[in-house]
Amino acid sequence: METGESSILLPEDILKEIREYNCQFYERGISWDAAKNINIDFSKFTDVGTGKYEVELLLKIWNKRKFILHCYFCDLNDSSNLFTLCAFRNNDGIYSATDMKIDISNSDLGTKLNIEVGMTKTGRNKWISAQLLDH
Numbered sequence: 606m607e608t609g610e611s612s613i614l615l616p617e618d619i620l621k622e623i624r625e626y627n628c629q630f631y632e633r634g635i636s637w638d639a640a641k642n643i644n645i646d647f648s649k650f651t652d653v654g655t656g657k658y659e660v661e662l663l664l665k666i667w668n669k670r671k672f673i674l675h676c677y678f679c680d681l682n683d684s685s686n687l688f689t690l691c692a693f694r695n696n697d698g699i700y701s702a703t704d705m706k707i708d709i710s711n712s713d714l715g716t717k718l719n720i721e722v723g724m725t726k727t728g729r730n731k732w733i734s735a736q737l738l739d740h
Contacts (some may be wrong), residue, residue, distance in 0.1 A: 633700075633710035634665035634674055650677055653688035655724050659738055662716045663687075665709070674700045674710055681717065681738075690722065690732040702732040709735065 640647075645664075664677040673691050680686035692700040692709045700710040702720065712718075717738035723731045 634667045636667055637669050640664075640666045650687045650689045652730055653678075653680075653686070653690070653722055655722050655730075657719065657721050658682075658686075660718050660720055662709070662712055662714055662718065664714065676709055678720075690720075690730060692732065702735040704734040707735045707737065 658678075659681040660678040661681055662676060663679055666675045666677070667673075668675060668691075672694050674694075675689055676692055677689050678687070680688070690702075692702065694700050695705060699705055699708045701708055707718070719734075719736045719738055721733040721735075723733045725731045
């Protein structure tokens with residue numbers, strides 16, 4: 606996407622772009638450098654407010670240091686709500702929300718989840734929980 610160009614990204618467009626690019630997936634996500642080559646306007650993904658959401662997992666990108674997995678989501682109830690949350694690694698090598706119920710690094714793109722987002726003492730987003738969506 607050219608600088609300054611604006612468009613609405615739909616989940617199916619993002620997944621299609623990722624598949625067409627044929628990103629090199631390794632260790633359950635794509636590298637930070639590979640993500641630079643995907644034709645996606647990452648500025649469309651913003652912080653999300655506290656609350657509970659039904660979401661679709663669109664993309665997973667490893668942080669340069671690999672101890673953080675950046676997860677990109679679309680709100681299933683408002684497709685214009687695109688946001689990102691970070692999954693951190695615990696001592697067992699699981700990347701998850703704070704509740705550690707789902708290892709998001711092993712979740713397929715397109716996985717639908719119920720998630721809860723809270724706030725840290727410093728005012729940053731905190732991914733509290735994730736569960737597979739029932740429907």
